[in-house]
Amino acid sequence: MNGRYNMVLSGVGGQGLMLLSNVIGTACAQEGLPVITGEQHGLSQRSGSISVHLRMGEGTYGPLVPPGDADVMIAMEATEALRYIEFLRDDGYIIMNTRLMHHPLETMRHVREDAATEPYFSLDEVRKRVRSVTPNVLEVDALHLAEAAGNARAENVVLLGAACGLPGFPLKKETVKDVIGGVVPEKTIDANMKAFDAGDGACCDAFG
């Protein structure tokens, strides 16, 4: 590949973001592609918003993607795509899980304001706003695809499969799948491979 390829992964603490970044990092190592990531650990994991920055390619540079510089963003939860939107370059790709996880503070506000039947901040709203930055948004119902593949916990692998299907993505699908096969529990390998392919398929349908 030429130049640098920047990714931002976002989601909610506990969704398996670190596994995703480990898999991509290991796949880079196997392909001899320099990579550096900036991760969040500690307090931010407790059901809070988290992000991982991932940078591939030659050169000396830091662990953080500068604003407006990410080629692709993988959002494991839809509102978390919007939360880190400043990192995406114009016309960059977003792989966005359609899942919404409502924070207790938002729920509490509804209850306090006697608005229990009013809608939460919606997927439509997220969609409208992120599409003002880029038309290249792939929405993936990752939970549904992961369940169909046989493992509800493989949402992250579905989304990774989708990212690997993007035009210009610097890693080979086979390498990434090999790495996944090596890190997930043995009895879930088959389901994880199916989950990967489901994500890849969804991406190829959209951008292929």
Added chain:
Amino acid sequence: MLANEAIARAVVESDVKVAAFYPGSPTSEILDTVSMFSGEFKDLTMEVSANEKVAFETAVGASLAGVRSFTSMKSVGLNVASDAFFSVGYTGVRGGMVLLVADDPHAHSSQSEQDGRFYAYPAHVPMLEPSTAQEAYEMTKWGFELSEKYSTLVLVRTTTRVNHQSAIVSVGEIKRSPFHRASWKDVGAHYYTLAATARRLKGEALERLSHIREEFEQSAFNIIEAGEGEVGIITSGVSYLYVREALETMDSRPHVLKLATTHPLPSDLIGTFLKDKRRIVIVEELMPYLEREIRSIAHERRIDVEIRGKLSGDFPLVGEYNVPIVRAGIASSLDIASADSYADVMSRAESLKEGLPVRSPIFCPGCPHRGTFWAVQQALKETPYVLNNDIGCYSMFLLEPYEVTDSLLCMGASLGLSSGMQHVLNDKVVAFVGDSTFFHAAIPGLLSAVHNNHDLTLVILNNSVTAMTGQQPNPGSDFGAAPVTKLDIPSVVKGLGVPHVAEVSAFEPKDNVETFKEALSYRGVSVVISHGPCALYNDRLKRHAGTPIVPNEVSHDTCQNIYACIRGVHCPAIELDTATGKSTIRSELCNGCMVCAKMCPVSAIYSTRGDDT
């Protein structure tokens, strides 16, 4: 690999025999990785100590006895260990010993933006600063060599963005030597500092440092990258990476000096770099440590150069750096009008995010603290009180939606503060500590309160692990890298002479209100220990054992929209079904702790296990 894993790898390759730790972000993964290695290499002893001072002293003891040793801690951890640290600066060490200290610019997970570099100078300890995971690995290894060559402790100083960088690291072979017990008479030395000995040792330490400076002048880790013109940048650590990247998008090409040996500074190298420059820009996070030192080097050598950085107002003193900040700072230092190319992106993002609900950290589904706090609040309903909180997951009581914390300073401070306040206030004085913090620094405060007949209530939130940093063991845990003895907190508390001690199960909030009321109305020192395992830790154990985690459900026929399961519970697994306005539980998040079910006055929440509600 993560830089922290690379550091652990360096420790193992360096044939370290004893490593002791107390976990703290951003260093905890070093502990986790060394722990893993210690399972593989039986000649490596790894243990979790009660606090950083004990961990440091354990490593020093092993070094004095002749083997290589290691410890790592977060910035404020060194405050705890500092008493011993300053003395070891005098005595020196025997087996190579490295202390890694990680600062936390931006205070991501710390109570302050402490700058640990200022520890090296008064303690006469040499300091190395890596920028990348690869350098973190290499400098840790070099640290052991330096330590043995000069019989000195070596400090490796990192920051969060170095520790939590992950990159491809080329590593060496692991060759472990067999471990043999030694005899103290073979050591043939004494290690103490007092009076005349202290004065002699201080002289020796300073002498040692002057030799180390000479070696640092030649170090290949200090790099000069030639540029153009009479402008130079001096930087270190992760800031160097930001400098490199910022310069890519700028027109000027200043010379760059990257410093890796930041105490003692290679003053000849720096002097030579300054000599033919008109202006120098210092790029460093936290306090202007390099900037002051380099100003003084320029002054001593009568070099006429303008030095810009934080003191000149070109760079911020608060918060961490990133590429945009460094770019703006360099432009300002060079008096270049720089259109902030990031301003448009940032302001567009800000307007796009209007109304986006915040997602702050909050207690996990199944967290025992939720039920404990609910009961304490009920018990205190009619009583004016002050709550002195402490360091751990329960620090989050200071955040929304709770916002109930009157003070929070540092590990164990809730006890001492409570002692002072009960001398002055009419209010009921309440302190919170977790099990790990209790062992770490709260015991002296508690026994002092007992001894002085104070009037306060301590709630110990015992979740059996050091949860916040990644569920490492503490003295109250039943596991460790090697076999351990689990300390029983109620026995410890009773042994300290606390006159009123009670125990509750964290998951029985309603039943516990009365127990808390009794303790809170007791005149004197009372302690309530609330037991309940960390949900993250316990769920992981269950998954490994194949024990199912059974979620709860809400019966929408029974639910009467009372929201007792939402108010005061604030669980990420509970949300509203906006079609009906009723509560609903996300089965993939719920761990079935039943706290919400016990809150519901109409018993609408039941376990999907089917045998209880």
